[in-house]
Amino acid sequence: MTATLNVLVGLAMGLNLVALGSSRLPGLIRAVALQGAVLGVMPVLMHAMDWRVTLVAIATVAGKGLVIPTLLRRAMRAANIEREIDPFIGFVPSLLLGAGGTIAAVALAQALPLLPEHAGTLLVPGSLASVLTGFVLLIGRTKAISQVCGYLILENGIFLFGLLLIHATPLLVEAGILLDLTVGVFVIGIIVDRIQRAFDTLDTRKLTVLRE
Amino acid sequence: MNAYLLIIVPMAAAALAALWPGDRTRPWLLPITGAAHVVLSVWMLIAPPAVSDAAWLGFDPLARAMLPAVSILFLCCAVYGLNYLRLRTERPNRIFVACLLAVLGLLSAGHMARHLGLLWIAVEGVTLAAVPLLHFNGTPRAYEATWKYLLVGGTGIALSLLGSFCLGYASIHGGGSGDLTFHALAAQGAGLSRPWVLAAWVLLLAGYGTKMGLAPMHTWKPDAYGEAPAIVGAVLAGGVTTVAFVALLRIRAVVAAAGVGPVVDRTLLVIGLFSMVVAALFLLGTRDFKRMLAYSSVEHMGILAIGAALGGAGVWAALFHVWNNSLTKGALFLSAGNIRRAAGARTMDEVGGMAAITPRSAAIFVTGMFAVTACPPFGPFFSELRILRAAFATGNGIAAAVFLGSLLFVFFGLTRVVFGIVDGRPRTAARKVRERFPETMGVILPAVALLGFSLLLGLATPSVLIEAWDAAVIQLFPVP
Numbered sequence: 001m002t003a004t005l006n007v008l009v010g011l012a013m014g015l016n017l018v019a020l021g022s023s024r025l026p027g028l029i030r031a032v033a034l035q036g037a038v039l040g041v042m043p044v045l046m047h048a049m050d051w052r053v054t055l056v057a058i059a060t061v062a063g064k065g066l067v068i069p070t071l072l073r074r075a076m077r078a079a080n081i082e083r084e085i086d087p088f089i090g091f092v093p094s095l096l097l098g099a100g101g102t103i104a105a106v107a108l109a110q111a112l113p114l115l116p117e118h119a120g121t122l123l124v125p126g127s128l129a130s131v132l133t134g135f136v137l138l139i140g141r142t143k144a145i146s147q148v149c150g151y152l153i154l155e156n157g158i159f160l161f162g163l164l165l166i167h168a169t170p171l172l173v174e175a176g177i178l179l180d181l182t183v184g185v186f187v188i189g190i191i192v193d194r195i196q197r198a199f200d201t202l203d204t205r206k207l208t209v210l211r212e
Numbered sequence: 213m214n215a216y217l218l219i220i221v222p223m224a225a226a227a228l229a230a231l232w233p234g235d236r237t238r239p240w241l242l243p244i245t246g247a248a249h250v251v252l253s254v255w256m257l258i259a260p261p262a263v264s265d266a267a268w269l270g271f272d273p274l275a276r277a278m279l280p281a282v283s284i285l286f287l288c289c290a291v292y293g294l295n296y297l298r299l300r301t302e303r304p305n306r307i308f309v310a311c312l313l314a315v316l317g318l319l320s321a322g323h324m325a326r327h328l329g330l331l332w333i334a335v336e337g338v339t340l341a342a343v344p345l346l347h348f349n350g351t352p353r354a355y356e357a358t359w360k361y362l363l364v365g366g367t368g369i370a371l372s373l374l375g376s377f378c379l380g381y382a383s384i385h386g387g388g389s390g391d392l393t394f395h396a397l398a399a400q401g402a403g404l405s406r407p408w409v410l411a412a413w414v415l416l417l418a419g420y421g422t423k424m425g426l427a428p429m430h431t432w433k434p435d436a437y438g439e440a441p442a443i444v445g446a447v448l449a450g451g452v453t454t455v456a457f458v459a460l461l462r463i464r465a466v467v468a469a470a471g472v473g474p475v476v477d478r479t480l481l482v483i484g485l486f487s488m489v490v491a492a493l494f495l496l497g498t499r500d501f502k503r504m505l506a507y508s509s510v511e512h513m514g515i516l517a518i519g520a521a522l523g524g525a526g527v528w529a530a531l532f533h534v535w536n537n538s539l540t541k542g543a544l545f546l547s548a549g550n551i552r553r554a555a556g557a558r559t560m561d562e563v564g565g566m567a568a569i570t571p572r573s574a575a576i577f578v579t580g581m582f583a584v585t586a587c588p589p590f591g592p593f594f595s596e597l598r599i600l601r602a603a604f605a606t607g608n609g610i611a612a613a614v615f616l617g618s619l620l621f622v623f624f625g626l627t628r629v630v631f632g633i634v635d636g637r638p639r640t641a642a643r644k645v646r647e648r649f650p651e652t653m654g655v656i657l658p659a660v661a662l663l664g665f666s667l668l669l670g671l672a673t674p675s676v677l678i679e680a681w682d683a684a685v686i687q688l689f690p691v692p
Contacts, residue, residue, distance in 0.1 A: 112407055115385055131374065138367065147363065154370050161377045168380065168390025184340055184366060191343070191358055198352040207356040210435040 002120050005045050009126040009160065012038050013102060016133040019153060020098040021091055024083050025145055029072050032149045032156075035130075036064025039159050046166055053166075060159075068152065071189045076145055079202045089140030101132035123160055130157030144192045144202040151188070214256060215263075215271040215324055218279070221248050222317035229310040238309050239297040245313055246287035249320070253283040258676055260683075265395045268327040277677075277684035278458055279323040281535040282451040284665065285542045286316050288658040289443040292546050295654030296443060299553070307344045314341040315447060322455035328376050328392040331459055335423060336369050338452055345444040346436055357432075357439035364422060364432040372419025372459075375412045379466070382408035397466045398690075404470040413467050413476055416460070417483070423456035426483050426517060427490035430510045434498075437506035438558070442549020445502070449509045449545060450538030457516050457534065461527065464520060465688045480521035481611055487514030488618035495625025499560045502552065504629045505544055508584060511622050512537045515599060518615060522602040524689045529598035531681045535669055536591035540583045543662035546655070547576040551633065553649040560629060565638035572651050574634045576659045581630045583666050585623045591669030 012035050019031040040061030047053045076082075089097070105128035112124060130153055137150025196202055225245040232238045256271050257280045263270035271279070293312070297305050315338055322334035346361055347354040380392050385405040388396070397404070422429035437445045460480075467476050491511035498504050516537070519530025550573035555563040567574045583590035586597075596619070603612040668674075 112411070113385060113405055135367075138363070144359070151363075151366060151370075154367070158370055158374045158377065161374060165377055165380050165384065165390070168384050168388075168392075184336070188362055188366070191347075191355065191362060194347065195355050195359055198355045204359070207359060209353050210356055210360070210438065 005042060006120075006122045008038050008042055008045070009122040012156065012160070013122075013126050013129050016102070016130055016153060017095060017098050019149065020094040020133060020136060023091055025076050025081060025143070026073070028084070028146060028149050029069050029076070032072075032152050033065050033069035035153065035156055036068070037061050039156055040064060042160075042163055043166060046163060064152070064156070068189075072145055072148060075189060075192050075196070075202075079145070079196045081143060081145070081202060084141055084143050084146050087141050087146075089136065094136055094140055097136050098129075098133050101136070102129040105129040105132065118164055123163055127157045127160035130154070130160060133157070142203055142205050144195060144204055147204065148188055148192065214252060214261060215269060218249065218252055218256075218271070218320040218324070219269075219317050221245060221252070222313045222320065226310045226313035226317060229313055230306065232306070232309075235301070235305055238305060239294045241309060242290035242293050242312065243287065245316065246283075246290035249316060250280075250283045250287045253280045257680060260680075263326075266391075266393060268330050268393060269321065269324050270326055271324055272326060273680065273683035273687040274458060274461065275323045277531045277680045278454055278534055279320060281538045282319055282323070282454055285450045285538045285662070286319075286447060288542060288662050289446050289546070292549075292655055292658040293443045295652060296441065296549070299649060303348065303350065308348050311341045311344045312443075312447070315345070315451070319451050319455050323458050326393050326395065326462075328379060328394065328397070331462070332369075332373055332376050335372070335420070335455060335459060338455060339365050339369055339423065342444070342448060342452065345447075346440045348441055348444070349439065351439070354439045357435035361432045361436045364429070368419045368422025368429060370419070371415050371422070375415030375417075375419055378408050378412035378415060379404075379463070381405075382412060382470070394462050394466055398469040401469045402471045404466075406470065406472065409467055409470045409472055410475070413463070413472070413479070416463050417479060420456045420459045420463070421483065421517075424453050424460070424513045424516075425506075425510050426513050427487040427510055430487065430490070430506075430513075433510060434494075434503040434506040437509070437545075438500060438502040442545050442552070445505065445549075446542040446545035449505070449541045453509065453513055454534055454538060457513075457520075457530075460517075461520060461688060477521040477523075480517045481608065484514045484517030484519075484521060485611060485614050485618075487511065487517065488615065488622075492618040492621035492625065495622055496628070498625070498629065499632075500558045501560070501563070501629050501633055502548055502558050504626065505541070505548060508544075508622070508626065509537075509541060511618070512541070512584075514618075515596060515615075518611065519595075519599045519602070522599065522606050522608065524685050525605065526599060526602040527688060528681050528685050529595050529602055531684055532598065532669075532673075533592065533595035535677070536595050536666060539662045539669070540580060540590065540592060540666045543576060543659045543666065544580040544584060546659040546662070547573045547580060550649075550651060550655050550659075551577060554651075555633070555639070560632040562639065563633045564636035565634075567634045568638050570651055572656050573659075576656070576663060578630060578634055580659075580663055581626050583663065585626055586619065589667065589670045591666045591673075594670055594673075 015031045015035040019028055022028045040057050043053050044057045106125040109124040134150045134154025138147050141147055199206055222245050225241050229241050260276050261271055263272045318334050318337040325331035325334050347358045382404040386403040388400050425433045488511050491507045494507045516530050519526045551566050551570055554570045557563050586593040
């Protein structure tokens with residue numbers, strides 16, 4: 001069980017690096033979608049088969065793996081952009097930051113005490129590495145869609161951490177959290193659309209009217 | 213049961229607003245719901261309901277000490293909003309009214325949430341429901357502000373979720389059953405795993421601190437407050453920041469019970485003082501009077517954080533200051549909205565002589581400015597004085613000195629901008645705009661009422677409030 005889980009977490013960590021290294025938006029969105037789908041499978045692995053857990057898993061795979069990426073692809077086509085050109089943090093430096101962040105996450109996870117049943121899993125390092133990757137993308141990219149992808153990876157990292165609590169927290173809370181996150185991304189998608197119409201670009205460097 | 217009504221009534225009204233057919237009659241839902249909410253919350257303020265320890269939601273002493281302030285602020289904003297939306301008939305208001313009511317319902321839920329996860333859901337809900345309010349004006353600048361709000365606020369809220377998970381794991385690691393109500397967490401006390409509690413505190417302070425607008429996580433505030441309509445600014449500055457402060461107070465109590473209270477108080481004190489200094493410096497530079505209000509809000513959030521760091525007396529003063537901040541800031545935002553509409557611009561370079569064009573709003577704006585900079589006999593003077601006394605009593609002399617110094621520079625900054633736009637010769641362009649946006653009673657009285665409350669809090673603080681704040685302090689600092 002733990003071995004399968006660790007393979008999936010490792011896959012998610014690998015997808016972090018793919019996301020950091022991809023200069024084309026379709027590739028980035030694909031990496032984020034695949035990561036979301038991989039994450040969605042995990043609750044079923046960790047928890048005994050139970051219709052509520054299965055429901056959460058299906059909702060996660062559908063939301064993170066299908067609905068949100070479709071929304072992003074539509075925004076991308078509407079804005080007519082394919083590539084992320086000249087990001088704030090270049091692709092190679094991003095990758096190096098991501099790799100360094102992954103190593104730091106593993107080291108940091110050693111310092112935090114874990115329950116025996118979680119001691120062998122990569123959940124904490126995987127979570128921290130994804131959060132860091134999300135931050136690099138949020139800060140280092142200039143297109144609004146890339147930043148949304150960064151936000152999604154940040155959320156995926158938090159989702160990984162949440163799996164540690166899956167036995168403890170009632171599913172009601174998890175469902176609420178999932179709902180909030182989904183609505184959040186929908187709202188972001190709508191605003192991206194409005195920015196596109198108002199500014200005729202999704203380059204967030206153009207959003208500089210408001211400053212001191 | 214009544215406690216649930218505080219959430220159900222606004223939510224039902226929001227659903228009704230979303231279905232209501234007419235744009236002209238729909239805004240009436242705002243004051244009606246606001247009035248019902250005030251009646252409910254003031255009734256429960258006077259006759260507090262019993263709350264069981266295990267309840268996930270409840271009108272407990274902390275909610276009782278804060279929620280009525282938000283309720284009163286919302287009612288005044290709702291009356292103003294009714295008149296404001298009449299002036300803005302060119303924009304559809306279905307989403308605006310529905311979201312504003314949903315914000316009220318979620319704010320009530322956030323104040324009353326006694327469960328870590330539920331609190332997060334409510335605060336996240338408020339953040340999302342406020343998004344359509346921010347870009348009501350539909351200008352490119354409004355979308356820019358909304359984007360920044362979403363990106364910074366979204367990241368903050370994500371960090372607070374991670375922090376909530378860490379606190380939950382601290383409980384499970386310490387042998388907890390997974391009951392994440394604040395009462396159960398605090399009862400576990402020193403049993404919580406210390407490294408996880410510290411990690412949780414850092415993340416939660418960053419997350420909810422972003423929502424409060426503590427420096428250096430305040431960057432969304434000037435943009436959002438500058439571009440949003442006046443009522444939205446008032447509700448954000450007086451309500452959303454308050455719910456984030458409630459969250460920090462509840463979490464502080466848990467973390468202090470785990471035995472890291474001194475660390476927590478020191479971080480709160482430092483971040484509070486830093487917010488005040490940053491706000492004072494930016495206030496000396498800004499030329500835009502709506503952005504000025506945002507920096508003033510950052511300053512007041514700093515004051516709240518400092519109060520929360522200074523033990524029981526400090527928290528008591530901070531609760532008092534929450535009321536003062538919500539009501540006084542509301543008056544400032546509403547009068548600033550009137551001035552902004554009549555002037556057609558927002559910076560000192562374009563606006564002048566508003567005392568001649570909008571005499572009543574200008575008078576409220578100047579009075580509100582004196583109230584918010586803690587001139588007696590308004591409420592903020594007394595709450596800030598109590599925080600200062602708590603600082604000296606706990607031996608934080610240097611903090612008190614920085615506090616006073618920042619207040620002085622904030623005063624310079626605010627007077628510079630306020631008198632810059634109120635005094636002088638009116639611009640000719642503004643005279644024409646004035647005809648379209650006359651100063652009716654509907655947009656003046658709500659601001660006057662808020663200012664009156666602030667004065668009442670200073671001159672004769674109602675004894676029921678004093679009792680409510682006492683009870684909240686006892687809840688947060690249980691005697692062992």
